Amino acid sequence: MHGLIDSHFHLLALSLKGVDLPHLLEELFESGFHGGIDIGIRRDDLVERTLLLKDYPQIKIAAGIGPWGAQDPLEGQLEAFRALCDKGRLDALGEIGLDFYWNYGTPERQISLCKGQIEIANELKIPTIFHTREADEAMGRLLKEVSLPHSGILHCFSSDWTLAKVALDKGLFISFAGPITYKKNDALRAVLAKVPLENLLLETDSPYLAPQKYRGRINTPLYIPEIYQEAARVKEIPLEELIEAIKRNFSTLFY
Numbered sequence: 492m493h494g495l496i497d498s499h500f501h502l503l504a505l506s507l508k509g510v511d512l513p514h515l516l517e518e519l520f521e522s523g524f525h526g527g528i529d530i531g532i533r534r535d536d537l538v539e540r541t542l543l544l545k546d547y548p549q550i551k552i553a554a555g556i557g558p559w560g561a562q563d564p565l566e567g568q569l570e571a572f573r574a575l576c577d578k579g580r581l582d583a584l585g586e587i588g589l590d591f592y593w594n595y596g597t598p599e600r601q602i603s604l605c606k607g608q609i610e611i612a613n614e615l616k617i618p619t620i621f622h623t624r625e626a627d628e629a630m631g632r633l634l635k636e637v638s639l640p641h642s643g644i645l646h647c648f649s650s651d652w653t654l655a656k657v658a659l660d661k662g663l664f665i666s667f668a669g670p671i672t673y674k675k676n677d678a679l680r681a682v683l684a685k686v687p688l689e690n691l692l693l694e695t696d697s698p699y700l701a702p703q704k705y706r707g708r709i710n711t712p713l714y715i716p717e718i719y720q721e722a723a724r725v726k727e728i729p730l731e732e733l734i735e736a737i738k739r740n741f742s743t744l745f746y
Contacts, residue, residue, distance in 0.1 A: 493523030494734045495719060496741050497712040498666045499646045499694035503532045508698050508709050519712055525738060528553050530586055534572060541579030551582035551745055553620050558589055561596030561604050569607040584612035585620025586646060592625040602633060609637050618744050619643035631657045642744060647696045652682050659690055664740055666692035672703040672721045680725050688736045693718045
């Protein structure tokens with residue numbers, strides 16, 4: 492299956508699970524992979540990933556401090572991160588956002604950290620990639636409050652239509668992952684069906700959340716075809732139409 496884009500994966504996390512990254516990248520592009528976005532797993536891994544992906548401009552690089560950073564003192568974090576942004580290739584800022592499932596500092600600290608990084612993204616004129624978990628109302632309010640002139644992505648979407656509508660009104664893209672293939676996720680598939688094609692992206696979130704067919708295995712971008720096939724079925728459109736639409740959306744973000 493050619494021309495597929497995986498809008499969110501973590502190559503260094505895959506490496507920690509024993510995946511041979513040079514082999515994976517070679518296999519991906521031999522299969523007709525079009526491109527995607529690699530997300531960091533540490534505040535300071537941008538240089539490492541820039542070197543890893545120097546021969547792969549089709550894979551965009553994102554870096555950011557997720558909500559887990561709110562556990563640490565906020566003073567100096569944003570300044571240090573901003574300095575790191577100039578050390579490597581940075582195509583998007585993220586993933587950042589709100590996660591009230593885990594005890595990552597107070598909601599107020601998470602919001603402050605997120606807003607500070609949105610300002611950095613706007614300064615650098617790059618899109619922002621958002622993580623949200625059990626924080627829909629707060630994320631909705633935050634999105635309404637901030638300026639996002641360079642758009643962004645609500646990644647691994649698992650919320651309801653209320654938050655989706657806020658994101659769409661803001662001009663964001665909504666990215667769906669392996670959970671759309673899970674048997675009991677009819678509500679999520681209903682949201683996917685309503686998201687306009689021009690605002691849609693798909694992802695694996697590797698190494699997490701493998702599609703239904705591969706549940707229990709380490710997820711990789713090689714499994715993105717499963718997500719495309721399910722999305723095309725849910726949206727009742729030909730697979731090729733979906734592939735071309737997502738390529739256009741990806742180009743809108745980065746070119």
